[in-house]
Amino acid sequence: MNSVPIPAALGYAEAIELAAAHYENFPVASILLPENYRKHIAVIYWFARTADDIADEGEKSISERQSELDSFLDSFRSAIRGELKDYKWQALAYTISAFNLSIINFEDLISAFRQDTKKKRYLNHEELSDYCRRSANPVGRLLLELFNIRNEQANFYSDKICTALQLINFYQDVSVDIKKGRIYLPLDTLKRYYLSESDFLLDEQKLNFGKMMEELAGESERMLLEGRHLLPFLPFRLRFEIAATINGGLEIIRKIRNIRYQVSTIRPVLKKSDYLQIGIKSLIHAVV
Incomplete structure (x- = not known):
């Protein structure tokens, strides 16, 4: 160059x-x-x-x-x-x-x-996925191009990781976004759990809200785990970095589970002590 x-x-x-x-x-x-x-x-x-x-x-x-x-x-x-x-x-x-x-x-x-x-509301998962396709996936694809990784299979797994991380960020920030008038939860899924955008914050809806978030968080977790198949395409240092990013997302999901999915009132965050565990796990994933 x-x-x-x-x-x-x-x-x-x-x-x-x-x-x-x-x-x-x-x-x-x-x-x-x-x-x-x-x-x-x-x-x-x-x-x-x-x-x-x-x-x-x-x-x-x-x-x-x-x-x-x-x-x-x-x-x-x-x-x-x-x-x-x-x-x-x-x-x-x-x-x-x-x-x-x-x-x-x-x-x-x-x-x-x-x-x-x-746009402050999303009717269904398809609308959210389309948003993630443009808001998150391009970053992963650009990173792959910087390292001259240009094949559709790598892009597919990268998209899985980026979309999952964007959705996890939405779930993590429910309590913050609602104050800004934004709901990044699919409205059809709210309806399926007998929730609406006007009542899902109410105490009497905590059980249904928790069940819905369990489903949504589980879907994102499965996407991240599938996205791990990207790692063999990457050089070691980038592989370590992306493994850490994936494991950080998985740790947020674990924290969401630990608060019984009540992200409408609590925002889970990573602590300094979490990063050591994430680093160890990521090194193992990068080497193996």
Whole structure:
């Protein structure tokens, strides 16, 4: 790979600083990842984080957020044509060119964030899966492309992992999202358990809510376990990183079980002591 132009190098430095400040959301700072890849992952994170913030932060109207996302998409397309001087855009354009990354994955992310500005309910699992296909799966596919892993079987397992992690994050954040007027639970599944969006938080519905969450968490757990079949496709350090990501998701599910699935009132989180166990399990999965 040719030497990185100075403006792009400055953009990478800015992106790495941002990613390090938000490590809980993206594993850029992980020592498990090869150092020469970290700047490229960091600038992809900058892209996704910026678009997400446009969609979700502040007090702007839906139309204002959508207009800003449209402008962000225009800037992205200008950047890959080499028309922008901003350092981070130049860094992203360099990464896309150097690794021949698929443009559709970036466009899908913006599409999902644009949907976030207006859609607060999901009728069924199919609608949620379609959202995950655009909000989560592109990140996994871009990571595979960075490591030149380009086959449909690897993509299939990566999609399983990313969709499952997105759904687990939804279940983990039920108590947070409801305060923002969002419900990332399929409404048809609520109905099947004799719940509605207006009553599933009530104490008298705890039993039915717990049964529903047991089903949903179990489905996501099975997806993560199936996604483990991705590991043999990966080089060791990336394999260790992805194994840790999978095991982190499984640990959140275990914590959801431990609170009897009552995520409408309790938000389960990983503690520092959990990470050692996750690391040991992940090393075993990476080696075996």
